[in-house]
Amino acid sequence: MMGTVLKVNAAVGDQVGVGDTVIVIESMKMELRIVSEIEGTVTSINCSEGETVERHAVVAVVEPEE
Template identity: 50%
Template sequence: MAEEIRAEMVANVWKVEKAVGDTVADGDTLVILESMKMEIPVVAEIDGVVAQIAVNEGDVVQEGDLIAVVE
């Protein structure tokens, strides 16, 4: 079953840590967001493989925007 990971707030995409095809474990950082000079890690909530990274470094995400999909 695929897990969609979505932004919880408006933020800038500071760093993309994983790529499509990477194996991840529950708690691994996928992307780091930056908001108000704070770094917010976006983590996988299941073990699996990254099926999609929907953002690029420098993008601005809105609350609810798709960040990644882990299968």
């Protein structure tokens, strides 16, 4: 199932916490929130608003805090 990136809520270098919404994707007329599962720093954003992404695509990377 593909989706379209509606909003990128974080940038590389941002600190995020557990449950913070990093990206919002629309698929099948539903908005899906991609949330951080850990506290850490965003090290990569691999999509942009309006882009179509494939199922299981890595759209962002968060490195854990040490």
